[in-house]
Amino acid sequence: MLKIEIENFSLRYGDGTESLRNINMGIEANAVTVLFGPAGGGKSTLLRALNRLNDLTEVSSISGKILFDGQNVLDPATNVIELRRKIGIVFARPTPLPLTIYQNVSYGLELAGERSRARLDSAVEHALRQAELWEEVNDRLSDPANSLSGGQQQRLCLARSLALQPEVILLDEPTSALDPIATAKIETSLQELKKTYTILLAPHNTQQAARTADYAAFFLVGELVEYGTREQLFTYPKDKRTQDYIEGRFG
Amino acid sequence: MSEAQAVQRTKRFTSSGNNRRAEKTGFAFLTAVSILTVIPIVLIVVYIIIQGLPAISWTFLTQFPTQGMRAGGIWPTIVGTIYLTLGTAIFSVPLGIAAAVYLAEYATDNRWTRLIRIAIINLAGVPSVVYGLFGFGLFVIFLQFGTSILAASLTLSIMTLPVIISTTEEALRAVPQSFRVVSLSLGGTRWQTIRRVVLPEAVPGVLTGVILGLERAAGETAPILFTGAAFFLPQLPHSPFDATMALPYHIFVIATQVPGMPISIQYGTVFVLLVFVLGMNAIATVIRSRARARRQW
Numbered sequence: 001m002l003k004i005e006i007e008n009f010s011l012r013y014g015d016g017t018e019s020l021r022n023i024n025m026g027i028e029a030n031a032v033t034v035l036f037g038p039a040g041g042g043k044s045t046l047l048r049a050l051n052r053l054n055d056l057t058e059v060s061s062i063s064g065k066i067l068f069d070g071q072n073v074l075d076p077a078t079n080v081i082e083l084r085r086k087i088g089i090v091f092a093r094p095t096p097l098p099l100t101i102y103q104n105v106s107y108g109l110e111l112a113g114e115r116s117r118a119r120l121d122s123a124v125e126h127a128l129r130q131a132e133l134w135e136e137v138n139d140r141l142s143d144p145a146n147s148l149s150g151g152q153q154q155r156l157c158l159a160r161s162l163a164l165q166p167e168v169i170l171l172d173e174p175t176s177a178l179d180p181i182a183t184a185k186i187e188t189s190l191q192e193l194k195k196t197y198t199i200l201l202a203p204h205n206t207q208q209a210a211r212t213a214d215y216a217a218f219f220l221v222g223e224l225v226e227y228g229t230r231e232q233l234f235t236y237p238k239d240k241r242t243q244d245y246i247e248g249r250f251g
Numbered sequence: 252m253s254e255a256q257a258v259q260r261t262k263r264f265t266s267s268g269n270n271r272r273a274e275k276t277g278f279a280f281l282t283a284v285s286i287l288t289v290i291p292i293v294l295i296v297v298y299i300i301i302q303g304l305p306a307i308s309w310t311f312l313t314q315f316p317t318q319g320m321r322a323g324g325i326w327p328t329i330v331g332t333i334y335l336t337l338g339t340a341i342f343s344v345p346l347g348i349a350a351a352v353y354l355a356e357y358a359t360d361n362r363w364t365r366l367i368r369i370a371i372i373n374l375a376g377v378p379s380v381v382y383g384l385f386g387f388g389l390f391v392i393f394l395q396f397g398t399s400i401l402a403a404s405l406t407l408s409i410m411t412l413p414v415i416i417s418t419t420e421e422a423l424r425a426v427p428q429s430f431r432v433v434s435l436s437l438g439g440t441r442w443q444t445i446r447r448v449v450l451p452e453a454v455p456g457v458l459t460g461v462i463l464g465l466e467r468a469a470g471e472t473a474p475i476l477f478t479g480a481a482f483f484l485p486q487l488p489h490s491p492f493d494a495t496m497a498l499p500y501h502i503f504v505i506a507t508q509v510p511g512m513p514i515s516i517q518y519g520t521v522f523v524l525l526v527f528v529l530g531m532n533a534i535a536t537v538i539r540s541r542a543r544a545r546r547q548w
Contacts, residue, residue: 053436085438095429098452108437111447157433164438 003029003168003198004050005067011045014058020045021222023064027168027215032190032199034213036206038251041219043202047170050200051087052080068168085112088161092173092204094153096145101137104145104156108164123163131159132189151182158186168198176204187212206246210234218242296525303522306515312523320483320509325520330487331400331495332469332527335479338404338491339411339468344461346408347415351457354416355423356445375413380473382410387477401491403479410474411464418460422453455542462535470528472499482508498524 004027012019020042027033035043048054050066052073066073073083085108097104105124106114114120124141128134133155137148145156154174161169171190175183190199190212203209209216216234217227218241226233226242237243245251314324350367358364386406396402426449434444450457472480480500488495502520505512 051436053432056432056435081438081440084436089436091429091433093429095433097430097433097448107434107447108439111434111437111439111443160437 001029002026003069005065006046007065007067009046009049009064009066010062011042011049011054011059012061013045014060019222020049023224025217025224025227027198027200029198030194030196031214032194032201032212033215033217034209035200035202035217035219036209037219037225037245040221042222043219044172046219047089047172047200047202049074050168050170051084051089052078053084053089055080085164086166087168087170088164088166089170089172090154090157090161090174092176094150094157094177096148096153096156099145100142101145101148101156102141105159105163107160112164124159127159127163128156130162130189130193131155132185133159149182151178151185154178154182154186155189158189162193166197168200169193171199171201173202173204175208183208206248206251210246218245220245296529299518299522299525302515302518303520303525306519307522311516311519315485316483320505321512321516325498325501325516325523327484327487328496328498328501328520329523329527331480331497332499332524334400334488334495335403335407335475335497336465336469338400339407340461340465342405342408343411343415343464343468347412347461347464348419348457350412351416351419351423352445352450355420356441356449371413371416374409375417377410378473379410379471380476382406383474383477385409386474391478397492398477398479398481398494399492400479400488400495403475403495403497404491406474406478407468407471410471411468414464414467415460418463419453419457422456422460423449425456426452455538459535459539462531462538466528466531466535469531470499470524472503475500498527 006023006025006027009023010019010021023042023046035046037043045054048057049062050068050073054062062074064074068083068087071078097107099107102124105127106120109120109123114123125134125138128137133152136152137143137156140147145153148156154177158169158171158174175186178186187208190201193199194214201212203212210230213230213233215228216230218225218233218237218239220241226237226239232238233242234246237246311324312329313326315326317323350371354364354367358367383406386402386409390396390402390405391398394402396405430448430452431444434448435441439447468474475497479494480497481494482504484494484496498520502517502524505517505520
């Protein structure tokens with residue numbers, strides 16, 4: 001089942017930098033779809049278009065459709081607040097809010113109007129367990145979030161998105177600032193999380209793409225070069241450029 | 252390798268004698284200039300402490316002036332300055348912070364916001380006596396507040412606004428953009444983001460700006476001269492529509508308008524105003540350094 005359908009999507013920034021040209025792709029539900037390719041390919045831009053975080057940047061032109069459960073998220077009438085609750089995002093650098101560990105996770109729910117202490121408590125615990133952080137922090141939930149290590153902070157950011165019980169999780173190079181052990185923890189939890197969520201991941205290198213992907217899409221300077229299952233892309237790439245990139249001839 | 256050899260070796264990698272002399276001269280010059288800037292403030296403070304401290308007594312701080320202000324205390328002027336400072340805070344703090352939030356968080360860069368910014372910059376450059384006359388025309392005469400705490404506070408508020416707006420805006424802009432993006436990505440509205448994340452982080456900077464602005468208001472004479480300050484009042488003000496005595500204006504009065512004024516009372520009054528203003532300054536410094544120590548981003 002397709003969770004998201006991107007149709008003829010193009011985007012250009014106000015300063016004429018990174019842009020996307022005529023992207024067509026369907027994102028499978030309950031799978032990890034990986035968007036990979038060299039920097040400047042538009043992966044990040046595409047992720048941020050899905051939950052309209054691009055609204056915060058100067059975008060000069062945008063066209064095409066992004067259908068999320070059949071609804072075009074680019075429609076000006078879209079309730080972006082609701083949309084962002086359904087499509088969560090984890091950024092490249094750990095970005096804990098200047099609050100306690102608990103408050104970081106409960107933040108989104110409290111903004112959504114949840115007042116019940118009991119419900120918040122259980123949602124926080126559940127989200128931290130899903131991000132495999134609960135065991136490490138359950139005795140110090142009221143410590144400041146930036147007292148955690150980088151890897152823990154990143155899992156906290158994941159938990160923070162999960163607490164809202166979204167349908168889709170966008171991960172924009174979530175392990176680029178992490179060591180291999182912390183990276184492995186995140187990658188492992190993805191395999192568990194995809195049972196419940198639809199996951200889009202911009203990995204921070206090709207190996208990570210190959211390790212984690214169910215589906216993979218290769219982006220090169222704003223163009224979707226090739227899209228298919230992991231086997232198709234990493235074993236029998238059709239496009240010469242995909243093959244060259246995977247084999248490390250450029251990038 | 253002997254020590255002498257080591258020194259020899261090091262020398263070869265450092266600059267030649269000429270360059271070193273230039274460096275030394277420059278360094279000495281800069282040090283001398285920085286010391287020069289400290290001298291006036293040290294002299295002023297030390298001199299006023301030496302001259303003013305002997306006049307300070309419980310009576311001086313808590314009694315009304317007597318014998319045509321040539322004896323007694325300065326209690327009503329202290330109270331008046333506190334009233335004026337609080338009155339100024341009531342108007343200028345909410346307005347200033349609101350304006351800064353608009354400029355830093357909502358306003359896009361267009362002709363309208365550029366106009367606002369230019370207005371604020373120019374407001375900061377207006378001489379204080381002009382504020383006094385403006386306040387006199389607008390608040391005392393046109394709005395019929397009379398010579399009152401209200402009129403003086405409003406006048407001081409307008410004078411203080413640019414300081415509060417620009418320091419608050421700076422404090423808001425210093426909050427990392429990533430906090431805003433994260434909050435919005437979690438389904439926050441702009442206002443929720445500002446209220447829960449941005450403003451709390453900016454509080455120390457905002458408080459510093461507020462205190463620095465109010466401190467200036469507390470020490471000004473010209474803006475209250477026409478709008479709210481009284482030469483002498485036998486009782487404390489009862490309402491915001493009463494005029495009041497105030498420290499800075501009182502200093503002007505006893506220094507120039509009262510013949511046979513004992514010099515010790517003059518210095519004592521100046522000392523109290525200085526303590527009041529520098530005390531506020533110290534609070535601002537403490538808040539700022541505490542916040543800096545706590546900050547972890």
